[in-house]
Amino acid sequence: MREEKLRTRDQLSLRIGAVCAVLGAVVSVAAGVSFGTLTNEAGTEAVLRAIASRPPWYWPTVHLGFIIGALLWVWAFFAIPNSLTRGVSWVLGWLGVATIVVGATIQVAGSSMSGVGLTALANAWEHAQASEQASLLRVGDTLLLVSSGTWPSVRSYLLGVPFILSGLAMAMSGRYPRWLGGVGVVGGVGALVGGILTFLGADLGRERLFVVFAQIVSLWMVAMGALMWRHAGAAQHGEPA
Numbered sequence: 001m002r003e004e005k006l007r008t009r010d011q012l013s014l015r016i017g018a019v020c021a022v023l024g025a026v027v028s029v030a031a032g033v034s035f036g037t038l039t040n041e042a043g044t045e046a047v048l049r050a051i052a053s054r055p056p057w058y059w060p061t062v063h064l065g066f067i068i069g070a071l072l073w074v075w076a077f078f079a080i081p082n083s084l085t086r087g088v089s090w091v092l093g094w095l096g097v098a099t100i101v102v103g104a105t106i107q108v109a110g111s112s113m114s115g116v117g118l119t120a121l122a123n124a125w126e127h128a129q130a131s132e133q134a135s136l137l138r139v140g141d142t143l144l145l146v147s148s149g150t151w152p153s154v155r156s157y158l159l160g161v162p163f164i165l166s167g168l169a170m171a172m173s174g175r176y177p178r179w180l181g182g183v184g185v186v187g188g189v190g191a192l193v194g195g196i197l198t199f200l201g202a203d204l205g206r207e208r209l210f211v212v213f214a215q216i217v218s219l220w221m222v223a224m225g226a227l228m229w230r231h232a233g234a235a236q237h238g239e240p241a
Helices: 002-035 044-052 058-083 088-127 130-148 151-157 161-173 178-200 206-236
Strands: none
Touching (some): 002 206, 058 161, 088 161, 151 161
16 A cells, blocks of 8 residues: 555656646747847847837746746656666756756746846836936846846756756666766756856857757756656556656
């Protein structure tokens, strides 16, 4: 009876994790497409004008997408160690969980500042007198600097290190294809390098580099979702995946 309860719990955890992995990828990609490169490439006035020209719900919704996507991936990462055998791969899986929790926390903070703060500032700037707009632009400069300061950490700790650790865990577990674990490592390393370059202020096409590797880790999460669903089905019948 106890063994059956544990199997049912693991099955439920894997199914929830599988759904969260796929939904998180879909929501994150949609938010990324809607976000574009506005705050990364445009000046403060152009950013405020672009946000003010859109419906008031648009920019907060984009960042809400980033937040929801990150939280869904956290839940998915919690399910991954349940599909691993005890040992080094299991430890690496839980280290991936710990790291993505840090990354998601930073993502929530950064997206809250940008989604709520920039929207309010853009609306105030649009309706302000010309004499007041200059001071609001200075406030916008500060807010953009603070919110953009979270991006290197998001790239490193949400999209980089967790995928390196979990990819290694997959490759070493014997329960997942080694090549898939390798893809996770490659995607994570690329995102981590992009985060480091952003932190150092180096250009080297880092935005294009980041987009490529962000797409890789998103596709990896979709594949992981499918495999976790498969493992859940195997757990239901007490079979090896």
